[in-house]
Amino acid sequence: MNLSPDQVIFWTEKFSLFGREFTFNLNMTLVGTWLVMLLIFLGCYFATRRLHDGLTINRWQNFLETIVSWLKNEVENALQRKANFIFPIIASLFVFVFVSNLSGVIPLPFYVPLTGDWAVYIPPTGSFSTTIGLTLVVMLAVPLFGVARNGFLGYLKRYIEPQWILLPFNIIGEISGGVSLAIRLYGNIMSGTVIIAILLSLAPVFIPTVMQLFGMLTGVIQAYIFATLALVYIVAGLGDPSAKEKKEWEEESRLKSLES
Amino acid sequence: MVGLDAIALVGMGSVLGAGIAVGMGGLAALGEGQAAKQALASMVAQPDMANEVRSTMFVSMAMIESTAIYSLLVAMILLFSNPIFNKVIELAAQA
Numbered sequence: 001m002n003l004s005p006d007q008v009i010f011w012t013e014k015f016s017l018f019g020r021e022f023t024f025n026l027n028m029t030l031v032g033t034w035l036v037m038l039l040i041f042l043g044c045y046f047a048t049r050r051l052h053d054g055l056t057i058n059r060w061q062n063f064l065e066t067i068v069s070w071l072k073n074e075v076e077n078a079l080q081r082k083a084n085f086i087f088p089i090i091a092s093l094f095v096f097v098f099v100s101n102l103s104g105v106i107p108l109p110f111y112v113p114l115t116g117d118w119a120v121y122i123p124p125t126g127s128f129s130t131t132i133g134l135t136l137v138v139m140l141a142v143p144l145f146g147v148a149r150n151g152f153l154g155y156l157k158r159y160i161e162p163q164w165i166l167l168p169f170n171i172i173g174e175i176s177g178g179v180s181l182a183i184r185l186y187g188n189i190m191s192g193t194v195i196i197a198i199l200l201s202l203a204p205v206f207i208p209t210v211m212q213l214f215g216m217l218t219g220v221i222q223a224y225i226f227a228t229l230a231l232v233y234i235v236a237g238l239g240d241p242s243a244k245e246k247k248e249w250e251e252e253s254r255l256k257s258l259e260s
Numbered sequence: 261m262v263g264l265d266a267i268a269l270v271g272m273g274s275v276l277g278a279g280i281a282v283g284m285g286g287l288a289a290l291g292e293g294q295a296a297k298q299a300l301a302s303m304v305a306q307p308d309m310a311n312e313v314r315s316t317m318f319v320s321m322a323m324i325e326s327t328a329i330y331s332l333l334v335a336m337i338l339l340f341s342n343p344i345f346n347k348v349i350e351l352a353a354q355a
Contacts, residue, residue, distance in 0.1 A: 183326065183329065184322060184326045190336075191336070222322070225318065
């Protein structure tokens, strides 16, 4: 049973660097990630070819504008301040996880030259390596944004927040938050593909389609959850908004509600 | 030293453990049901807050569900890539 797209290896190469042996495996996780990246890039490229600011815009621009304004609204509501600096990382995490999760419904066959048989496409978020990588990005962004805003000591202060005696628990909480972020996404997507593989041998006619429909639903929700939790962790590292930022934000949301 | 009975014992233990893990993970459904019930009740009571309640409910649902996902992962590892079972088979092949 293939539990992970890491186990499907297309091409392998041994090389030595600084006197140590390394093995490079071109596995399905990498190929799948490249495919998803290509899909996102081509989609955004062709959608933004003929941008228009008049009354009639084409449907792709409408679609992208809906997604971007919705995401921006979510991020700013969670932050309670203007979010220009944090929006790109959250939006790219969301879009990548979203497209990758949904790409699992495409039954794409791959020829594996090393073993000489065929393998089915598994979305890259169904691999623990990808989700750990995405989580590392989030866990790096937390101290980076926190230090950039509060200074080094100001950031470290939140680990001894109510009492210094809670320091180990705060550290454990930070680590377990990251681990659960990675395992949640991996477990959801992997279990979807494994359940479909099991059902294909039990009831191959109609039932896997229903499960795949359900998998699309969980995929969308998990992408939303991943982005939201990343945002929550980063906001926790930033601390409360200052009075000035709060005032600006309230002014802007008042203007926005007047507009609508 | 490591004979057939050891392989049978470890295999039986793995399958039993996977079953217990999935069964215990199902207990997370109780918590999710509670969360959904409360969220629905408050959405009906205050329809203005429905959007906020819904997004908070999704996040907390995912948090609760992660315990179930952990037990599912443990069950998957026990069934499909069990390190202890592989080790026992290796030892049996040597003996």
